Amino acid sequence: KKVKGDKKAQSAKEEHKQLYPQPLTTFGELKTTYGISRRMAENLADQGYKIPTEVQMGSLPLLLQPSTALGESASELGDANVDLLSIAPTGSGKTLAFLIPVVNGIIQRRRQNEDKGEHHLEAIIVAPTKELASQIVNEAKKLSIGTGVKVVGMRKGMRLTRSQDEVEKESSGESEEDSGDEAEEPCKGSSQPVSKADILVATPGLLLGSISTGSGDQHTPLPTVQTLVLDEADVLLDPLFRDQTLGIWNSCTNPELRVTLWSATMGSNIETLASSTITSRRSKLDLPTTS
Ligand code: ADP
Numbered sequence: 141k142k143v144k145g146d147k148k149a150q151s152a153k154e155e156h157k158q159l160y161p162q163p164l165t166t167f168g169e170l171k172t173t174y175g176i177s178r179r180m181a182e183n184l185a186d187q188g189y190k191i192p193t194e195v196q197m198g199s200l201p202l203l204l205q206p207s208t209a210l211g212e213s214a215s216e217l218g219d220a221n222v223d224l225l226s227i228a229p230t231g232s233g234k235t236l237a238f239l240i241p242v243v244n245g246i247i248q249r250r251r252q253n254e255d256k257g258e259h260h261l262e263a264i265i266v267a268p269t270k271e272l273a274s275q276i277v278n279e280a281k282k283l284s285i286g287t288g289v290k291v292v293g294m295r296k297g298m299r300l301t302r303s304q305d306e307v308e309k310e311s312s313g314e315s316e317e318d319s320g321d322e323a324e325e326p327c328k329g330s331s332q333p334v335s336k337a338d339i340l341v342a343t344p345g346l347l348l349g350s351i352s353t354g355s356g357d358q359h360t361p362l363p364t365v366q367t368l369v370l371d372e373a374d375v376l377l378d379p380l381f382r383d384q385t386l387g388i389w390n391s392c393t394n395p396e397l398r399v400t401l402w403s404a405t406m407g408s409n410i411e412t413l414a415s416s417t418i419t420s421r422r423s424k425l426d427l428p429t430t431s
C-alpha cells in the first residue's frame with residue numbers, strides 16, 4: 141500500500157516538474173541556463189546579490205526562457221509569455237524578481253532584431269506611491285548599468301504620444317543619453333514627451349494623465365509595451381486606484397502583452413482580477429464596481 145502511495149506521489153511530482161520549471165538556486169544560473177547578459181550578471185554581483193530569495197527562486201524561471209531551445213516545461217505551459225501573480229512578504233525581493241525579466245527581455249529582443257539601441261517603450265511599471273516608484277527606478281538603473289537600457293521615472297508634465305516613432309521624431313534634436321541618467325525635467329506649463337525610454341516607472345495618476353486624450357475615457361494606446369508590471373497590486377486594484385490601473389492596462393494594446401502582479405497580500409481584488417482576466421486577458425477588462 142505504501143509503495144502505491146509513493147508511486148502516486150512520484151507521478152504527481154513528475155507532473156509538477158513538467159508543468160513548472162525548477163526553482164532557481166543561484167544567480168549564476170541566470171547566466172548559464174537563461175542566458176542573461178554578462179553585464180546584467182555583473183551588475184547583480186556588484187550589488188552583492190548572491191543567493192536568490194524565495195520569490196526570486198520561484199518566479200524567475202517562469203518569467204525567463206531557457207537560452208537553449210524552449211524547454212519542455214515552457215512548451216507545457218502552453219505560452220512562454222506567461223502572466224504571473226506573485227504573492228510574497230514585504231522585504232522578500234519582489235522588485236528584483238520583476239525587474240530582471242523586464243531588463244533581460246529588452247536586451248534579448250535587441251540582440252535578436254540587431255537593433256541599434258533604439259528605445260521603444262517596452263515596459264511600464266506601475267507603483268502606488270512616488271516614493272516606491274523612485275525606489276524602483278533606482279534599482280532598475282543599477283541593474284541596467286552598461287546595458288543600454290534606459291529607465292525613466294515619470295514626472296509631472298511628461299506625456300506619452302501614440303507611437304514611439306512619434307516620440308523619437310519630436311525629440312530627435314536631443315543628445316543621446318545613457319541609462320543611469322536622470323529623467324528629463326518637465327517644462328513648467330507645457331507637457332514634454334517621454335523621450336527614448338525603454339522602461340517607464342510611474343504612479344497610476346501621472347501615467348494615465350500622460351496618455352489622456354482629453355475626450356472622456358479615451359487614452360492613447362501603447363502598442364509597443366510588452367510588459368506591464370503592477371507592484372503592490374493589492375493597492376493598485378483597490379477602489380482608490382482600480383479605475384486608473386485598469387485604464388492603463390487597457391491602453392497596453394499589444395496582444396502579446398505580459399502582465400505581472402506583485403503583492404504582499406492576496407486580497408479579494410486580486411483574486412477577482414486573476415480569475416476574470418488572467419483567463420481572458422486579451423479581452424477588455426471590465427470588472428464589477430463592487431469588490
Ligand atoms: P519587496 O518588494 O518584496 O518588499 P524589495 O524588492 O524592496 O522587497 O527588497 C527588499 C530588500 O532586499 C532590498 O534592499 C533589496 O536590495 C534586497 N534584496 C533583494 N533580493 C536580494 C537577494 N537575492 N539577496 C540579498 N538581498 C536582496
Ligand code: MG
Nearest residue numbers: 234235371372
Ligand atoms: Mg516591493
